[in-house]
C-alpha cells in the first residue's frame with residue numbers, strides 16, 4: 347500500500363482548521379493533487395476556498411471508498427461531526443484521528459469496532475514539512491495500513507511509532523503543544539531584548555534566528571543538548587550568569603516546564619472524558 351492509493355482513492359479531511367490546514371498544506375506542497383482531497387468544514391477559511399478553486403472538493407459528497415479519512419475537528423466536536431463519516435466505518439478506509447484526548451475506544455464506538463484507526467499527534471511545523479507525528483494503531487490496522495499512515499505523515503515531517511496508546515497524553519503535552527512553548531520562548535526573548543535596549547525588529551530577528559539555529563544544531567549534532575549548552579557557557583561569563591537564573595531548581599526552567607507539561611498531560615486525559 348503506497349501513497350498512490352491516496353492519489354487513486356482520495357483522502358477526506360473532517361475539519362480543516364489550523365492543524366488540518368497545516369497538514370494539508372504540507373501534502374499539497376509535497377505534490378498531492380488537489381482533486382484527491384475532499385475537505386468537510388462548515389466555515390472554510392479563505393485559504394481552503396483558494397484550494398477549492400484549484401480543484402480540491404470542498405463540502406462535496408464523499409468519495410465511495412477513500413483511502414484515508416483524517417479527523418481534524420476539536421475533540422469536543424468529534425461526537426457531532428463523526429456520524430457524517432460513519433458509513434465508511436468497518437471497511438477498508440483508514441481513519442487517522444489527530445484529536446487530543448479522544449481515545450481509540452471512543453472512535454471505535456462511533457465508527458465500528460472493525461474500523462482501521464490510527465491515533466496520531468502531529469504539530470504545526472507540519473505546514474513547512476518539519477513536524478513530528480507520533481502514531482499508534484488499533485487492532486484493525488495491519489502493517490500495510492500502518493505503513494500507509496507513516497508514508498502520509500512522513501510527508502509533513504518525521505514520524506515515531508508509540509508502544510501503546512497510553513503514551514499519547516504525554517506526547518500531546520510534549521510535542522503536540524510544544525511549538526507553542528517555543529513560540530512563547532521567542533516572544534519572551536524578544537521582549538527581554540527590547541527591555542535591554544534593542545530595537546523591536548532586531549530583537550525579533552535575533553530571537554527567531556537563535557531558536558532556529560540552536561534547534562538545527564541540536565538536531566544535527568552528535569553531542570547531547572547538555573554538551574551543546576556547556577559549549578556556549580564560558581566560566582564566569584555571560585551565559586553562566588543567565589543559566590544561574592534559568593536552571594534554578596526552585597524557580598527556573600526545570601520546575602516550570604515540568605509543571606507546564608504535567609498540566610497539558612492532565613488536560614489531555616480530561617479531554618478523553620468530555
Ligand SMILES: NC(=O)c1ccc[n+]([C@@H]2O[C@H](COP(=O)([O-])OP(=O)(O)OC[C@H]3O[C@@H](n4cnc5c(N)ncnc54)[C@H](OP(=O)(O)O)[C@@H]3O)[C@@H](O)[C@H]2O)c1
Pocket residue numbers: 360361362363364365366386387388389418419420421423426427444445446467468469470522523
Ligand atoms: N493546533 C494544533 O497545534 C494541533 C496539534 C495537534 C493536534 N491538534 C488537534 O487537531 C484538531 C483540530 O485542532 P485545530 O487547532 O486545527 O482546531 P480548529 O482550528 O478549530 O479546527 C477545527 C476545524 O473543524 C471545523 N469544524 C467544526 N465543526 C465541524 C463539523 N461538524 N464538521 C467538520 N468540521 C467542523 C471548525 O470549524 P469552525 O472553526 O467554524 O468551528 C474548524 O475549522 C483538534 O482535535 C486538536 O486536538 C491540534
